[in-house]
Amino acid sequence: MKQLWAPWRMAYIQGVSEKPENGCIFCVRDICGEDRERLILYRGEHVFIVMNKYPYTNGHLMIAPYRHTADLAELTDVEALEIHRLLVVCREVLKSRIAPQGFNIGMNLGQIAGAGITDHLHLHIVPRWSGDTNFMPVFADVRVIPQHLEATYAHLVTAFPESIR
Numbered sequence: 001m002k003q004l005w006a007p008w009r010m011a012y013i014q015g016v017s018e019k020p021e022n023g024c025i026f027c028v029r030d031i032c033g034e035d036r037e038r039l040i041l042y043r044g045e046h047v048f049i050v051m052n053k054y055p056y057t058n059g060h061l062m063i064a065p066y067r068h069t070a071d072l073a074e075l076t077d078v079e080a081l082e083i084h085r086l087l088v089v090c091r092e093v094l095k096s097r098i099a100p101q102g103f104n105i106g107m108n109l110g111q112i113a114g115a116g117i118t119d120h121l122h123l124h125i126v127p128r129w130s131g132d133t134n135f136m137p138v139f140a141d142v143r144v145i146p147q148h149l150e151a152t153y154a155h156l157v158t159a160f161p162e163s164i165r
């Protein structure tokens with residue numbers, strides 16, 4: 001296997017990434033003033049948009065409800081609708097800012113399906129480019145990210161509508 005330079009993986013491997021007290025990185029409703037650090041791009045009414053710190057590709061976003069639930073059937077109609085609306089916003093922002101040629105959009109339900117966090121629902125939006133799998137497996141442990149996370153955050157965040165908070 002080839003060695004890939006992936007410095008963001010070190011924080012993950014060393015376990016130094018911050019974890020809230022209940023251990024869930026998606027329970028952020030009451031956390032103020034840390035949106036940039038947490039890579040939260042947009043806060044909606046019931047749902048928010050965050051960048052994946054360990055992305056499959058550059059610009060890998062996630063949409064999650066504020067409410068801690070693992071069960072799709074427990075989403076309210078209002079939450080489900082806002083997830084869909086923000087999904088459309090994410091697609092437009094990514095198209096305008098980083099011009100992907102396609103998207104993978106979906107949820108990993110359960111550890112066996114690849115979910116890193118199994119008890120708080122989140123929808124993945126993974127931008128795709130021709131050739132991005134030629135040198136890396138999309139759903140494997142080693143990924144190549146050509147643009148630093150913070151630079152990507154700065155590039156994307158201004159394209160979103162102003163957050164509710």
Ligand SMILES: [Zn+2]
Nearest residue numbers: 024027068120
């Ligand atoms: Zn949670």
